Amino acid sequence: MDSFLHRFREFQKTLFFDFFCFLWVGAFTFLSFAPFYLSHLVWIAPFGLFWITHKYSGRYWRLVGYGFLFGVFFYAIAFHWIHHMAMVFGNFPWPLAFIILLLAGVLFGAKFPIFLVSYSFLSRRAGKHSVWVAGVCGMAADMIGYQLFPWYWGNLAAGNIILAQTVEITGVYGLSFLVFVVSYTLFETNLLHLPEILRSKDKRSHFIKFWTLPFALLLLFVIVGSTLYLKWKNVTPTKTLEVLVVQPDAPMSIRDERGRSPREVIEDLMGRMDKMVENAVQRAGKNPDLIILPEAGIPYFSANRELLKIKMGDRIYWPRFDSLMVSFANRYKATVFFNEIDAAYKTKSSGREYLRYFNNNVVYDPNGVRRQAYQKQYLVMFGETMPFEFMYDLSPQTGRFDPGESFDLLHYYSDIPKENPPTVLPVTWEKTEGLDAEFVRNYYSPTHTELKDEGIFLPLICYEVIVPEFVRKFKDSGNPQFIANLTNDKWYGTTTESDQHFELGRLRAIEWRRWLVRSTNSGISGYVDHLGNFIEGKSTSLMKAETSWQQIQVIDSPPGFYILYGNLIPWIMIVLTGIYYGNLLLRNKKSEA
Template identity: 30%
Template sequence: MKKNIFLSILSGLLLWIAWPPTPHFTFLLFVGFVPVLVAMENIIQSESVKKGKKLFWTTFLGFFIWNTLCIYWVYNALKSVGAAAALPVAIIPYALAPLLMSTACWLYYRLRRITRRNVALLGLTCFWVAYEYLNQNWDLNFPWMTLGNGFAVSHKWVQWYEYTGVYGGTIWIWIVNIFAFLVYNGLHKPRARSMRLKQILALGLIILLPIALSLYRYRSYHEQLNPSNIVVAQPNIDPYMKEGAIPPAQQIDVLTHLSDSLGKPNTEFFIWPETAIADQQGLNEDRVRSSPYFQQIQHFLNKYKNGNVLTGSEDIKIYNSRKTSTAAPLDPQGNEYYDVFNAAANFENSAEVQFYHKSKLVPGVESMPFGNALSFLKPVFEHLGGTTGGYGRQDEPSVFYSQSGIGAAPVICYETLWGEWIGQSVHKGAQFIAIITNDGWWENTSGKDQHLDYAKLRAIETRRWVCRSANTGISAFINQRGDVVQQTKWWTRTAIKQDINLSSDKTFYVLHGDYLARAGSLLAVIGVFWIAFSKINVYRKKIRKTAA
């Protein structure tokens, strides 16, 4: 038992060392699951009782260590409200994902009881993909630890994400680990030396061939010349002082000054970070042209004929005497319903303003998971900066179009993790990706670095430049191959500019999205039904035997 616990802990540590932003150790992803697979095999082959329970909690230990060490910074964003209040929300990413991971391993054990090991291992891969897809799409979504994200610091290895997305990386990692486990397991059995050499050679090809193809694609890929001048501003305003302590007009003054320092007559987009317009009353979208902030921005844009300001804002939309949104609360004084949005806005050098409402909301902080079922946590969520009813959201991604016809995909903070969602914006006509975020909540931890690294994968999936504006994080320009061309320093007030290449081509992934995840989830569901029907058949046989 102690040996299996050690093996599980070893897997957790290997996967942690391999995870971004740690450079040079990505290769450990290819063996990180081997110790836990060995531990699972030991439990299955043992004579002990309650094997499923032992397997579940043994694997949970390693997965909990891996997740907690990688995303320890989540607690930094919550600790300001006190340990007692922060703990319930911190448990979501720390423990929930490991529980789902262990469930996938438990399903593998159940499948192993009714079929051959190789078939069950294939099922394990599908169960894992299904867990990741669930964790991306349900109310408690937190796809930060999706396995395919692990190649973010070694993006040259996965240029084929333009065909598969991150789920291709997840499947690759599991195939290699399973094959390495089978090779290791075979070392203890009498077998011809030539057979072992063939297995080792096959394992090497499974690892090296995708890397070689990716490196060839990386070196042979050339962007089509279609330049557009972009300026990204990083105001470095303490997130805890954005609302109330520093007037919004003063914050906009900082942003316009930074933008002016690098702006040129042909600059087409000035990108400002998430909640750059942070009025406690909210920017009323229906009356935006009468807002003093609109006037400030228009005055700034007078110098730039084709200029646009793409910025984050906290918006409000009022509905007259009828509730049109599931999140919209009732204003008792005005007898009106309203929505509050974490939004992006595009201000043209005209009266035109376009809005996008963040859709992928942070559970607990920006949305109430499962509605009334978790209503007892509403006081905690209020302390964390969220709303008891949750922020409003929109159902489809948007594209902001400039007067000259350039399409930009607005992506707000957490949405960086959704490749398919961003791909839909590209499918609609976005020619580059504008990520606006505020990473200061996590302080100077690896969280801000991971968030930047993941953006490189979005560039590869869509073959679009990423222009990233972070209030207190790291702002950057990332080219279509996933290279960080420019980036700012942490906690620095500055601006950067770049001539990016716009693109209108659509990758296979943009056209088809997370098809691998959907296929894997379908196979996982079939596997679950297979397990259930087998259990029912065993139960029926017992009844018949008893009756006889």
């Protein structure tokens, strides 16, 4: 054992050891996360960061550079799907897509240099490394570092369902703090010497003192998590909703490889969706309360008839798209929630240069009447927008979307059935040829019923679901009954992105204590209950056209601590740490004077 430790210390002096540290962090964070869910590995994943800060303590420029290298290795391993996206979405050649992947690690891996520099600086000022410093610096780096695809160390620990419950109070950053506290304790303890520690009274005493705070903190998280889990496990729902999710596997481009025209491609898609919904309803033997279609389920088109009033509106608005949504609503007497492209003028001027496009979610009530809409606000850079105008020429497939501004929750409806409802032949996709939506709506008018406003829900598009601070902003609009996330992950192929995306969004269900419905174009679609559990057997496959039916529960409860107060606890911890170390700096300066 002593021989191994001696060789390891010699290895630490080499440059190869530095690269070993980069690989260590990248590999173990990747394995701790979806789709592997080896969350126990998160406790050792930060070791590479600790080794580097100890080796280069006080050499801040070296730590900054190495921090960005940690980001590059992490992205290259854990977010390797960026390379696939750059080739498919951006149409970049393989070498350039690889450079984009590495640049993403530099541009969006700031949490690593932030941690290395702050941890080294505060440790040196305190005259020693400490458990508290490691925890606060890890948590602060998570909070401050800008990310294109936000992930947090706490997400890796949240694979443990008991620990995950605590995000209701502390948010995901509280778990980040716990990760670094426990990880640093394990790192400094050097469990290889545990037999020797247990034999020596002095070493045993030091070991107990060193573990007091981490053990107490871990025990606190377990107790709080267990209490919350039991509390919410036994809650009685106020009602249930029958939800049908449609995953159409729509093409990324309507330019077909088999030589079909764009019209043939999109009509084949719409006909397939019609049959999918019809077959799902027949199998269930009942109508759903909600039919939920994904982002880009009908790509590049809109069902908003108002677009005909503006230039290019006839190229975006498609009557048969609108007609099919109206038919779905009336045929199955369900609220239909779907995604489209919307457009509006930025000013009163009608000049084309003032025309703006939006990624839009829409609600149609069971009578097929268009109700509310939500415009996506958290736009994905390099996908829906570019930071500089010249970059659109480099990636012509990138959208030119503007962010919406409203945080209004959307309403959903149920019908109040008539005693002897008339029946009409269904307007299927094939029958919508040459029919506009208003004709279809009038055709179904004999079946129209009075409607009941059933309540409100939280609509999110794509990556919005993985940003906790953003989702909190909806709290001022009311208390939603469930969360619906419409997304399109097809740009990432069969990589791990969709698993990671789903996992990152899972914590919103715990923060809000609401069920989460995820509808994707090509997978993975599924459901998360208010405890943060994936509903087993209800997740769809990747790159397949499928439907999924689930009875979700509506939980009636007031907003929890995190929804009301956000990152209050993490910020208090950071401020108190700043005050302590600021005072320590002043005392050191006075003593030196």
